[in-house]
Amino acid sequence: MISNYKKVYFIDDDPIFVFISRKLILEQKFCEDLVVFENGKLAIEDLLDIENKGEQLPEIIFLDLTMPVMNGWEFLASYQAAPITSKNKIKIIVMSSSINPLEIDLIKSYPIVEDYIVKPLTPADLNKIINNNPINELKD
Amino acid sequence: MFIFIKKKQILKLISPLHSLSAFPFAIAIIDLNFHIKDYSEIWIEEFPFPKNGTEISLKNLNILSEKLIKCINDVASNHVISYKKIEIKSKNNNWYSWNIAKAIDEEGNISGIILSAENITYQKREIQLLNNAVQVAQIGSWELDLLSNKLYWSSITKYIHDLTDDFIPSLEQGINFYKPGKHREKIAKLVNNAITSGKPWDTELIIITAKNVEKWVRAKGEVEFVNGKCIRVFGTFQDINKQKLKDLKYNEVTNRLKIATKTARIGIWEYNYENKHLFWSNEMFSLYNIDKQKFNGHSSFWNQSLHPDDKEFCSKKIEECLAKKEDFEIEFRIIVPNGKIRHIKSVACVELDSSENNIVKLVGANWDISELIHSKLQLSKTEESLQQAFENSSVGMALISLEGNWINVNSSLCNSVGYSKEEMIQTKITNITHPDDLSKDTEFLKQMHLGEISNYTVNKRFYHKNGSIITANLTVTTVKKVSGHLSHFIAQLIDISPMIAAENKTKSLLEITKNQNNSLLNFAHIVSHNLRSHATNLLMLTNFIKDETDPNEKAHLEVMLQNASESLNETVHHLNDVVHISTNAEENLRSVNLFNSVKRVKKNISAILEENNAKCVINIPKNLKIKAVPAYLDSILLNLFTNSVKYKSEKRDLVIELNFKIKNDDVILYFLDNGQGIDLERHQNKIFGMYKTFHQHKDAKGIGLFITKNQIEAMNGSITVESIVDKETLFILTFKKAEQIKN
Incomplete structure (x- = not known):
């Protein structure tokens, strides 16, 4: 089976969740390259570094909300302000254990957020992302 | 007439020159030189001759006055008049009626003068007295001779009509002096009636005098009948104007007083000290509700209706006043026959005799003051209850003068501001008002003075004696004088500080509750989030373990599962700690x-x-x-x-x-x-x-x-x-x- 996406970022500080999710994503051949960050700060620094070097940007970013140092909300704010050229080719999927409707509504109001997933991450969630974002459209 | 007849006899007697001495009255003959030629015995008794001197002349007697001399000369010298009669007062104050006639001798010459004198002093005095009486009483007389149809008026009668003595009235004139209308009709009717039926009259009527003055007169009249025919009508005529007007005035005043006392239901009473007689006016009887027939005039009558409880102080008070001969006022209760109680006020005047030592009588007025007493009672009850309400109200109340001074304050208000009543009254409302609130009701006060509003309510802050601030709900109402001008204000202060404090407390409690509610909600989400994180991990791990075939990988997953369980346990402990903090x-x-x-x-x-x-x-x-x-x-x-x-x-x-x-x-x-x-x-x-x-x-x-x-x-x-x-x-x-x- 051919992997759907070239590069996917996974920003979450929960090692158990990251371990299981990585296992799932690889099993599902969701992408060729999965990069994990413990918090938003590391992720945004990496994105800016790649942008500067002109390397391959991720097509999908999985983002947890609750993290130390820079949480999901702060990451979104930094990302919006960051000088990244082709943001429209990067889809951000927010993941959280929270089922607080206020929080869900708030996160969905961000235009740059593609979708919101209530943990755990399932194969159905991954399929839905693929269906909504066909690989060809993301390529150039 | 009588004298006249006698004179003829005298002349007859004289002519044969008989002596005059036997004549039964005073008579004398004098010659033209006034020498007395002859005289009667009575003459000499009346006019005794002086003892000395032989020639007896009339001039020697003190009876000769100028007036008599003139008359004698008149008769002697005049050929026409042979006789004259005159009444003269002599020097000894006796009145004499003189008859003077010529004595003619056989040749027809005047030989002398015959004089006769009648002592009329007594009659004269009687007449004088009568005249005086008539003058004083202003009684005139009149007489109508129906045979000659002549009307005679005495001078007083004329005087009453404002006429001079020489006026001679006619029959019509007499009637016409009466005031036209009922007065004239009445006199005409009375006179006619008298003439036809002989009935005398005595009436009071108004005449209009010659000077066009109205005057009350009393006209009396009676008639004289001869052989069943009226020949004379006569009577008296008296000026009673002053008296009548006084009477009328008096009657008017009396009537007015009567009506006044009757309508005012004022009873008048009089107690005569000398004959021990008690008089009650009609109003007294209705006041005491007693039948007039039962009145016995005893002095004890007045207190038989007296309320038993009032008897003692009444008699004591009356005795005291009578002892001091003072007027008095007294209020007492009576029990009227139907058993009801009336409150009576009595005002009495003491009338003393000329020596001012003895009481002649007591005159008094009594009236019913039950209504007044009841109103007073009602008023004092109302006042009392108002006072009670004022004093005991839980609302702070005060009477405030137009200048802002406290006139009166109740204890509730004193408690609210911490001052005593005495301290309060020394000061003004503005002295304890928060300066920022002083002008809060200026506009209202202005409108009150203009009469546009009669009350207003504002919230104001006041200083308690201890310096703390009281917020009060102040209601001010105006009180007006009878004239309609503002008299003072009634202020009601409700201390709403506790309410405001309570409100603030409620607000802060609400705030706290809201915050707690929010943090509880937050906490719930946090708990949910954190527990779900672990649950999710556990779920996913168990799914993988179930499908995992590689024993190494499976062992790895089981370690993971162990860690996840421990994390969950730890989380639950933390949450427990947080809950514990909040509750204990x-x-x-x-x-x-x-x-x-x-x-x-x-x-x-x-x-x-x-x-x-x-x-x-x-x-x-x-x-x-x-x-x-x-x-x-x-x-x-x-x-x-x-x-x-x-x-x-x-x-x-x-x-x-x-x-x-x-x-x-x-x-x-x-x-x-x-x-x-x-x-x-x-x-x-x-x-x-x-x-x-x-x-x-x-x-x-x-x-x-x-x-x-x-x-x-x-x-x-x-x-x-x-x-x-x-x-x-x-x-x-x-x-x-x-x-x-x-x-």
């Missing part, structure tokens, strides 16, 4: 020495502090005590110290400085370090928050400040933070001061 703090608060707590915590971590080369400056007095839960305080201090160590700057040695400040009931602790600092612009919201904390990070990062905040708030304190990145972090903690116990 209040009752465990006690006085804790802050300095000792700081020292103890510092000692516990002295190893770490030394290892990091940290320096602590503790500027806290040794005896400063705060209200705290000791375990919480230790936990908070421990967390702050370890945070400072954890986030110390790599560029310099760590310095921690603790300072304090006392503000009112609060103790403020300043915890300052020179570490990395916190970018508050980014982290303000989450610094005390509960983040992804219940994970297996080795320092349980994030839970610390959240728990710190919860602990300090549970002790009624607060915590805030100020920081400059890469320079310093300052935590400001507020605690409640413990009551200072001396020594």
Whole structure:
């Protein structure tokens, strides 16, 4: 089976969740390259570094909300302000254990957020992302 | 006429020259030289001759007056008049009626004068007296001779008609002096009636005199019949104008008084001291509701209706006044026959005799004052109840003059402002009004003075005697005088400070509840989030383990599962701690020495502090005590110290400085370090928050400040933070001061 996406970022500080999710994503051949960050700060620094070097940007970013140092909300704010050229080719999927409707509504109001997933991450969630974002459209 | 007849006889007797001595009255003959030629015995008795002298002349007698001489000369010299009659008062005050006639001799010559005198002194006096009486009484007389149809009026009658003596009235004129209308008709009728039936009359009528003056007269008349025929009508005529007018006036006044006393229901009474007789006016009987027939005139009559309870003081009072001969006023109750009680007021005047020593009579007026008494009672009851209401009202009440002075204040108001009634009355309402509220009702007062409004209500602040501020709901109402002008104000003050305090308390309670509700909701979400995180991990792990065939991988997953379970357990413990903080703090608060707590915590971590080369400056007095839960305080201090160590700057040695400040009931602790600092612009919201904390990070990062905040708030304190990145972090903690116990 051919992997759907070239590069996917996974920003979450929960090692158990990251371990299981990585296992799932690889099993599902969701992408060729999965990069994990413990918090938003590391992720945004990496994105800016790649942008500067002109390397391959991720097509999908999985983002947890609750993290130390820079949480999901702060990451979104930094990302919006960051000088990244082709943001429209990067889809951000927010993941959280929270089922607080206020929080869900708030996160969905961000235009740059593609979708919101209530943990755990399932194969159905991954399929839905693929269906909504066909690989060809993301390529150039 | 009588004299006249006699004179003829005299002449006959004289002519044969018989002596006059036997004549039964005083008569004399004189010659033209006044010598007495002959005289009767009675003459000599009446006019005794002087003893000396032989020639007896009339001139020697003191009876000869100028008037008599003139008459004698008249008769002697006049050929026509042979006789004259005259009444003359002699020098000895006797009145004589003189008859003077010529004595003619046989040749027809005048030989002398015959004089006869009748002593009429007695009659004259009678007439004089009568005339005097007539003059005084202004009684005139009149007479109508129906045979000759002649009317005679006496001079008084004429005088009454304002006529002169020489006026001769005719029959019509007589009637026409009566005032036209009923007066004239009445006299005509009376006269006719008298003439036809002989009935006399006595009436009072108005005449209009010659001078056109109206005058009341009393006209009396009677008639004389001869052979069944009226020949004469005569009577008297009296001017009674003054008396009549007085009478009329008197009647008018009396009537008026009668009507007045009757309509005013004033009873008049009179007690005659001399004959012990009591008089009651009609009104007295209706006042006492007693039948007039039963009245016996006894002095005891008045007090038989008297209320038994009033008898003693009444008689005492009356006796006192009578002893002093003073007028008196007295109020008493009577019981009228139907059993009802009437209140009577009696005013009595004492009338003394000319010596002013003895009471002649008592005159008094009584009237019913029951209604007045009842009204008074009613009024005093109303006043009393109003006074009671005023005094005992739970609302502060006051009467305030137009100038703002307290006229009267009730105890409720005194209690509200802490002043006594006496202190209040010395001052003005403006003196205890909050200056910012003084002009709050100026506009209302203006409208009140203009009569546009009669009351208003405002909220005003007043100063209690102890200086505290009372918020009151003030209602002011005007009271007007009878003239319609403002008299004073009635103010009602309801102290609404407790209500406002209660309202504020309710508001703050509501605020607290709202906050607690919010934090509970937040907490619920946090709990949900954190528990779900673990649940999710456990679910996913078990799914993988179930399908995993590689034993190595399976073993790896099982380790993971073990970790996840431990994390869940840890999370549940943390949550339990937080719940415990929120629920049990209040009752465990006690006085804790802050300095000792700081020292103890510092000692516990002295190893770490030394290892990091940290320096602590503790500027806290040794005896400063705060209200705290000791375990919480230790936990908070421990967390702050370890945070400072954890986030110390790599560029310099760590310095921690603790300072304090006392503000009112609060103790403020300043915890300052020179570490990395916190970018508050980014982290303000989450610094005390509960983040992804219940994970297996080795320092349980994030839970610390959240728990710190919860602990300090549970002790009624607060915590805030100020920081400059890469320079310093300052935590400001507020605690409640413990009551200072001396020594």
